[in-house]
Amino acid sequence: MSEFLKLGVLISGSGSNLQSIINHIEQEGLPARIQIVVSNNPDAYGLTRARNHHIACAVINHQDYSNREDFDRELIRILKDAGVDLVVLAGFMRILTKSFLRAFENRIINIHPALLPAFPGTHVQQKAIDYGVKFSGCTVHFVDEGVDTGPIIIQAIVPVLSDDTADTLAARILIEEHKIYPQAIRYFAEGRIMKKGRHMEIINIKNCDAAALHNPPLDR
Ligand code: GAR
Numbered sequence: 001m002s003e004f005l006k007l008g009v010l011i012s013g014s015g016s017n018l019q020s021i022i023n024h025i026e027q028e029g030l031p032a033r034i035q036i037v038v039s040n041n042p043d044a045y046g047l048t049r050a051r052n053h054h055i056a057c058a059v060i061n062h063q064d065y066s067n068r069e070d071f072d073r074e075l076i077r078i079l080k081d082a083g084v085d086l087v088v089l090a091g092f093m094r095i096l097t098k099s100f101l102r103a104f105e106n107r108i109i110n111i112h113p114a115l116l117p118a119f120p121g122t123h124v125q126q127k128a129i130d131y132g133v134k135f136s137g138c139t140v141h142f143v144d145e146g147v148d149t150g151p152i153i154i155q156a157i158v159p160v161l162s163d164d165t166a167d168t169l170a171a172r173i174l175i176e177e178h179k180i181y182p183q184a185i186r187y188f189a190e191g192r193i194m195k196k197g198r199h200m201e202i203i204n205i206k207n208c209d210a211a212a213l214h215n216p217p218l219d220r
Pocket of ligand 1: 011012013014015016017018046090091092093111112113121122174177
């Protein structure tokens with residue numbers, strides 16, 4: 001592996017997580033380089049963000065492919081040609097095939113806007129509100145064959161407030177996504193993730209904060 005971890009970032013939409021990764025590389029010394037950004041959606045705003053930073057982009061429109069295998073074959077080709085070490089799913093709304101998982105085994109990570117294993121899938125902020133949970137958050141995990149079931153690397157918790165809508169909760173969660181995704185990439189780049197079964201132990205943790213959170217806050 002070179003001095004920098006070579007990333008392939010897959011997007012479908014706004015790309016605010018992509019932007020956060022770019023910012024951490026440019027301003028925070030994240031030891032990574034984005035080799036390529038790939039979108040399945042030609043109109044994704046994330047493509048504009050990438051181009052603004054002179055990052056190579058590719059569009060593979062899933063509507064041009066009659067099946068997932070063909071779509072993923074092209075995706076694998078583009079990522080391999082770009083020399084990608086780690087595939088970073090950043091709001092990429094496609095399910096990947098087993099062939100793709102095999103091509104990048106243990107080298108695909110995803111961010112999900114809920115505290116897994118609660119609320120996998122889509123529309124999860126609304127589901128958290130509807131269920132009445134007092135906390136939600138976000139999770140970075142390795143991708144396995146299930147939907148949002150892979151080993152967890154890092155999570156952040158945010159309170160769910162009584163007047164939250166899916167949009168206000170999503171915005172509060174996104175703020176934390178923008179912190180934990182670059183952190184997870186740093187762990188990977190620095191070789192700090194030790195696999196123990198499905199437990200991902202992080203070594204050389206800088207600060208240890210084991211404080212409990214309460215929402216609503218305790219009366220005192
Ligand atoms: C983020 O909230 C991300 O966690 C979510 O899509 C949003 C993308 O935002 N991903 C998923 O729901 C994957 N199942 P962004 O395009 O601004 O980074």
